[in-house]
Amino acid sequence: MSSSSSTTATATATVTNNNSNNTSCCSSSSTVLSRKCFNSDCTDFKSRKGWRLRSGDFAELCDRCASAHEEGRFCETFHLNASGWRGCESCGKHESSQYNFPPQRIHCGCIVSLQAFTLLDAGGIACMACARNFFVMTSNPAWPPLFYHSPFPERLKDLSAKSWNQLAGSGPVPWRQAPSLFNSSATQSELQPRMPYEVDRLSAGERFSAPSLEKRNLEDFSERLINGSPRNHLWDIVENGNAGITGDEQPQLLSSLREDISAQQFGITIPYASPSESKGQIEGSVNPVQPAPLPLFAKRFHGTLHKGVDSSVDGQTRNGRPRIDARGKSQLLPRYWPRFTDEELQQISGNSNSVIKPLFEKMLSASDAGRIGRLVLPKKCAEAYFPPISQPEGLPLRVQDSKGKEWIFQFRFWPNNNSRMYVLEGVTPCIQNMQLQAGDTVTFSRLEPEGKLVMGFRKASLTSLSDQDNETSQTGDGVSANGDADLGPSPWSKVDKSGYIAKEVLEAKSSIKKRKSSTLGSKSKRLRIENEDMIELKLTWEEAQGLLRPAPDHVPSIVVIEGFEFEEYELVVPLDYSYSSLYGNLVDAPVLGKPTIFAMDDVGHKIQWVQCEDCLKWRKLPLNVLLPSKWTCSSNTWDSERSSCSVAQELTSEQLENLLPSCNLDSIYVYLNGISCSKCDDSQLFICTRCHVCESIVTSKRLKAAKKDIDNVEALGGLDTLANLAILGEDEALLASSQATTKHPRHRPGCSCIVCIQPPSGKGPKHKQTCTCNVCQTVKRRFKTLMMKREKKQSEKEAETTRKQQESSAEKLLDDDPSPSSNAGSASGSPNKKKAVSEGSDDDPNRMKSSASPFKGQIDLNIKPEREDELSPGSDSGGTKRMLQGASERYLRMQRFLSSDGDSIPASNHTVSRGGADEKVSSAVILGGSHQDAGENHPSAFSLIASASTPAT
DNA sequence: CGAGTGCATGGGG
DNA sequence: GCCCCATGCACTC
Known part of the structure; x- marks a missing residue:
C-alpha cells in the first residue's frame, strides 16, 4: 500500500493515551466522514491509510497513527491496557517462556491486530511468525469473511457493534455467530482489519522467530496446532467450555469456535503475506463475483510444511x-x-x-x-x-x-x-x-x-x-x-x-x-462413481459387448444388401414376449456369451469360472477366454482333466458359495440359470455385478419354465441379460418418475449395468459413426440385423396383417395395456402387471416416435432416445400410422407366441424387488421409462434397442 | 378415507 | 453392539 504524502499542516496533535484504557482505538464508525484521524484517540487530521476496514476501505489515519500502525505499535500505543492482550501460544505462551523474552503479546481483541495472529485449533492464539513457520495459515476464523470483502456493500458499512451482532445473528442461525470473540469490551470498531502488509510487518517485527525454537518444541507446537494436543481438542473446547481461553472470552468464543474456528483453522492462509504474494495467489483465486481479493480464498503453502x-x-x-x-x-x-x-x-x-x-x-x-x-x-x-x-x-x-x-x-x-x-x-x-x-x-x-x-x-x-x-x-x-x-x-x-x-x-x-x-x-x-471404476466399467462393458453373438444353434446367415453385409439370425423364440418390446422383434435376439465369474486363484492370478450347462459344475478357465453362450465340460480344452462332466468340480460348495453371492465381479457378466442368491435364497439371475445384490428378475418358476426348453434357455440367457439390464433402467425411470421411491441402489453410477456404464448421451464421449470399437461394431451389427429383419417382416406381414384387428388392438395397446397375457387370458394375470404395463403405456408412443427417427438404416451410436423426436421434429408425420401398425404387429406376434406357450407368460414379468413389495414390470414398461426419465442415462446400446424396436420406414 | 403426525422398526454402516 | 436414518405404521384430524 502506498501512503499518501505526509501531511504536516496541522499535525500538531500528539499521540497520547499510551496507557489509555480505551479499548476503542477507532471511531465507532467505520465510515470516515470527517477529516479527523480515524483513531478516535487522535485529533490529527487523516493523511494516510491505515488498516483495512470491513467495508474494504481503509482507516484513514494521521501520519503518526499510520506510522504506529505500520510499525505494529498501534495497539501498544493506543490501548495497551485494554483487555484482550494475549500471548502467542508458541513464542509467548507464557511470559516466562524459555523461548521468549519478552513474550510476544498480541492484542487479539482488536481488529487492528487481526492479522497479527491466528487462532489455534487447540485454543489460544499464535503470532503470525510462529504460525507461518509451522503451518499454512488462514485468515482468522474468528472474523467472518466479510472482513475481506472489498468493497463491502454500503449497507454493511458503518456497523456498530450492535448492528454487527444483529446482523450476524439475525439470520436463521443467530446462535452461531460470534462477532465479538475475544472481549466483550471490544467494540465493533476494534474489529477493523489491518492491511495485509501490516501483518507482515508485524510478523516480521516479531521479536522471536521460529528458528529460535528448539526443534522438538516446534514439532510439539505443530502437533498442537494440528491435533489440539495437549490442549483440548477444539470440539472438546466447545463442548467443555475450556479452550484455554479464560474468563469472559469463553462464552463468545465458544459459539463461534464451534464451527468457525474448527472450520477454518487449517484451511490456513496467510492473509496478504505480501502484496506480491497475495496478488498471485489471492486475486487469481477470487471468484468473479467477489470484486476484491479475498484472503480467505487464498491458500499458501510453505515449503516447510509440517x-x-x-x-x-x-x-x-x-x-x-x-x-x-x-x-x-x-x-x-x-x-x-x-x-x-x-x-x-x-x-x-x-x-x-x-x-x-x-x-x-x-x-x-x-x-x-x-x-x-x-x-x-x-x-x-x-x-x-x-x-x-x-x-x-x-x-x-x-x-x-x-x-x-x-x-x-x-x-x-x-x-x-x-x-x-x-x-x-x-x-x-x-x-x-x-x-x-x-x-x-x-x-x-x-x-x-x-x-x-x-x-x-x-x-x-x-x-x-x-x-x-x-x-x-x-x-x-x-x-x-x-x-x-x-x-x-x-x-x-x-x-x-x-x-x-x-x-x-x-x-x-x-x-x-x-x-x-x-x-x-x-x-x-x-x-458416485470413481474414476477408476469408470475405466473399469467401460472396459468390461466392451468386453461384454464382445460377447454378443447370435443365439446358440442359430448360425447367422450373411445377407448383402446395398453392399452391406448383414448378419441375419435365425429365429429364436424367446420365452418372454416382452423382450420383443426391447427389440421390436421377436426373433432376432443375439445372446450374450457364456457368463463367467472372475476370481483370483490361490496364487493371486485372475481366473474365471464357468458353469457347465449340463452338469452345472464350475470349471476354471484362463482369464481371457471368451466362451460361446453354451458351454459344457466337454469343451474344456484348458483343463483336460476336467473336460468331462463326470469329474468333480474343483470348487467346494463353500468356495462356490463364497464365489457366487459375493457378486464381487469386475465385469458385468451375468449369472444365469438357477444360481441361488444367498440373500433371497431363491433362484435368481444375478446381473450387474457391481450391484452386489441379486436381482429378482427371474423367479424359480421362470427358471423351471426356461429349463423346459433348453433351446430357449440359451436365448433366454442373452435376452434376459439384456432385458434385465434394461429393467434396471426402467427401474430407475419408474422410480424417478413416480417420485415416490428413491433410485434403485443398483442403478447408481457405480453400477455396471447397461444403463449405467455409459455416459449419458450428449454428455460423455461419443462414438463416431466410424468407430470400430466392440460396442459400436456389435451395435451396428445388431442394428443392421434388426433393420433387415424388420423390413423383411414388414413386407411379409403388411399384406396379411389383419386390418380387422389393427384398429382395435392397436388402440388397445396404445391406450391401455399391450399386455397380451391379459388379453390372451393367460395365467399370468398378476394384478401388478396391469399397473406396470399401464405405467409403461407411455412407452409406446415414445418408442414409436423414436422409430421415426431420422437415422433410417443408420445407427446413431450416441442417440438419446428421448431426443430422437426432438431431432426429427417432422418425424411425426406418418408416425401415428406406423405406431398403430407396429403396435398391432407386436400384439399379433405376442398373441401367436403366447398361444403357443402359455407357460412363458410368467416369464414376461420381471419381478423387481423394490422396497419389499415386488412389482412386476414388463420390459415394455422399461423401455418407456427409458425414453422418458432414464433416457439421460441411457447408453447408446440401449438407445439403439429402443429405436430399433419399431418399424422404420 | 386421505392427509398429517409421531413414533417404532430394522437395515446398514 | 451402537448409532443413524429411511421408512413403516398406528393414530389423529
Whole structure:
C-alpha cells in the first residue's frame, strides 16, 4: 500500500493515551466522514491509510497513527491496557517462556491486530511468525469473511457493534455467530482489519522467530496446532467450555469456535503475506463475483510444511470442492460433505457479496421427496449447523433458496432410540418448487455474514456427472505440487469463492478403496462413481459387448444388401414376449456369451469360472477366454482333466458359495440359470455385478419354465441379460418418475449395468459413426440385423396383417395395456402387471416416435432416445400410422407366441424387488421409462434397442 | 378415507 | 453392539 504524502499542516496533535484504557482505538464508525484521524484517540487530521476496514476501505489515519500502525505499535500505543492482550501460544505462551523474552503479546481483541495472529485449533492464539513457520495459515476464523470483502456493500458499512451482532445473528442461525470473540469490551470498531502488509510487518517485527525454537518444541507446537494436543481438542473446547481461553472470552468464543474456528483453522492462509504474494495467489483465486481479493480464498503453502499439516492442507488444496469445516466435516459422514460447484455457489450467492459457507448436503430419499414433507436431516448436520433445539417441536427455520425465495421450515426432532432424529418439516413446497425428487441432492449453506441459511439443490443426473468430473479432477493432479492454489482453468482446481477447499480430495485419492468400502455412505455409493471404476466399467462393458453373438444353434446367415453385409439370425423364440418390446422383434435376439465369474486363484492370478450347462459344475478357465453362450465340460480344452462332466468340480460348495453371492465381479457378466442368491435364497439371475445384490428378475418358476426348453434357455440367457439390464433402467425411470421411491441402489453410477456404464448421451464421449470399437461394431451389427429383419417382416406381414384387428388392438395397446397375457387370458394375470404395463403405456408412443427417427438404416451410436423426436421434429408425420401398425404387429406376434406357450407368460414379468413389495414390470414398461426419465442415462446400446424396436420406414 | 403426525422398526454402516 | 436414518405404521384430524 502506498501512503499518501505526509501531511504536516496541522499535525500538531500528539499521540497520547499510551496507557489509555480505551479499548476503542477507532471511531465507532467505520465510515470516515470527517477529516479527523480515524483513531478516535487522535485529533490529527487523516493523511494516510491505515488498516483495512470491513467495508474494504481503509482507516484513514494521521501520519503518526499510520506510522504506529505500520510499525505494529498501534495497539501498544493506543490501548495497551485494554483487555484482550494475549500471548502467542508458541513464542509467548507464557511470559516466562524459555523461548521468549519478552513474550510476544498480541492484542487479539482488536481488529487492528487481526492479522497479527491466528487462532489455534487447540485454543489460544499464535503470532503470525510462529504460525507461518509451522503451518499454512488462514485468515482468522474468528472474523467472518466479510472482513475481506472489498468493497463491502454500503449497507454493511458503518456497523456498530450492535448492528454487527444483529446482523450476524439475525439470520436463521443467530446462535452461531460470534462477532465479538475475544472481549466483550471490544467494540465493533476494534474489529477493523489491518492491511495485509501490516501483518507482515508485524510478523516480521516479531521479536522471536521460529528458528529460535528448539526443534522438538516446534514439532510439539505443530502437533498442537494440528491435533489440539495437549490442549483440548477444539470440539472438546466447545463442548467443555475450556479452550484455554479464560474468563469472559469463553462464552463468545465458544459459539463461534464451534464451527468457525474448527472450520477454518487449517484451511490456513496467510492473509496478504505480501502484496506480491497475495496478488498471485489471492486475486487469481477470487471468484468473479467477489470484486476484491479475498484472503480467505487464498491458500499458501510453505515449503516447510509440517508433515502433520501436510495432508490436511494438501487435501484442501487438491480438492476440487469447497472446503468445509475441517472439524465439522470430520464429524459428518462423507456423503454429507458439501460438494458445491462454482456454479452452484454462484447461483446461491447471486449478485450479493456475501460469502457462502457450504454446510452440508443430502441426497433426498424417497421419504424426503415424498409428500409427507419431511426432510430427514443428518443428525450431526442438524446439530452442527442448525440451532439447538430442546423441544421436539423445534423451531421455525427460515431458509432461502438459490433464487432468493424464502421458505420457512419447521426444524424439529423426534426422540429416537435415546437419540434424536432431526427433520425439516414443510419442505414439500420447496421440494416441488425446485422440482426435486428422490435421488436429487439438497444443499445447505450459509450466507456470511448474514447468517442466512440457503438451500440449494442438485439434480441427480448432474450429481453423478459432477461427481465424476470432480473425481477426475481430483484424482488428477489439480493442484500444483507446491500447494499453491492451482489457478488453472478448472474451476475446481481453484479455491472456490467461498474460500473453502475441501480437504477430502486427498483423502479420497489416497483412500479411494477405503472410502468405497467403508466410509462412503450407501447413498453416496449410489451416486458416485470413481474414476477408476469408470475405466473399469467401460472396459468390461466392451468386453461384454464382445460377447454378443447370435443365439446358440442359430448360425447367422450373411445377407448383402446395398453392399452391406448383414448378419441375419435365425429365429429364436424367446420365452418372454416382452423382450420383443426391447427389440421390436421377436426373433432376432443375439445372446450374450457364456457368463463367467472372475476370481483370483490361490496364487493371486485372475481366473474365471464357468458353469457347465449340463452338469452345472464350475470349471476354471484362463482369464481371457471368451466362451460361446453354451458351454459344457466337454469343451474344456484348458483343463483336460476336467473336460468331462463326470469329474468333480474343483470348487467346494463353500468356495462356490463364497464365489457366487459375493457378486464381487469386475465385469458385468451375468449369472444365469438357477444360481441361488444367498440373500433371497431363491433362484435368481444375478446381473450387474457391481450391484452386489441379486436381482429378482427371474423367479424359480421362470427358471423351471426356461429349463423346459433348453433351446430357449440359451436365448433366454442373452435376452434376459439384456432385458434385465434394461429393467434396471426402467427401474430407475419408474422410480424417478413416480417420485415416490428413491433410485434403485443398483442403478447408481457405480453400477455396471447397461444403463449405467455409459455416459449419458450428449454428455460423455461419443462414438463416431466410424468407430470400430466392440460396442459400436456389435451395435451396428445388431442394428443392421434388426433393420433387415424388420423390413423383411414388414413386407411379409403388411399384406396379411389383419386390418380387422389393427384398429382395435392397436388402440388397445396404445391406450391401455399391450399386455397380451391379459388379453390372451393367460395365467399370468398378476394384478401388478396391469399397473406396470399401464405405467409403461407411455412407452409406446415414445418408442414409436423414436422409430421415426431420422437415422433410417443408420445407427446413431450416441442417440438419446428421448431426443430422437426432438431431432426429427417432422418425424411425426406418418408416425401415428406406423405406431398403430407396429403396435398391432407386436400384439399379433405376442398373441401367436403366447398361444403357443402359455407357460412363458410368467416369464414376461420381471419381478423387481423394490422396497419389499415386488412389482412386476414388463420390459415394455422399461423401455418407456427409458425414453422418458432414464433416457439421460441411457447408453447408446440401449438407445439403439429402443429405436430399433419399431418399424422404420 | 386421505392427509398429517409421531413414533417404532430394522437395515446398514 | 451402537448409532443413524429411511421408512413403516398406528393414530389423529
